[in-house]
Amino acid sequence: MIVRMWKGWTSIENANEYEELFTNIIIPRVTNGVEGYIKTNLLKCELDSEVEFTTMFWFSSMEAVKQFAGEHFQNAVVPKEVRELMTRFEDTVHHYEVAL
Secondary structure: OEEEEEEEEEEOOOHHHHHHHHHHHHHHHHHOOOOOEEEEEEEEEEOOOEEEEEEEEEEOOHHHHHHHHOOOOOEOOOOHHHHOOEEEEOOEOEEEEOOO
């Protein structure tokens, strides 16, 4: 099993809108039809002046990750409407093999 992790930051004012957008629109859109997609977790940490979000997409294999993200699977998949709510975000992602 592979976990694909990515971080992005919003202003405190945009945090709830991002969370709703991600949960209700982005996850269903980007994972629809991806064979080997298992689930998504969205982690949230409120900082002094912004909110940090960490996404964890769980896949059965690297082949499933590549079906989701394409040939350049190490690059972040950040839809336009997400970019508009972020103050900054990572351009690349981290992939971890689940050991336990």
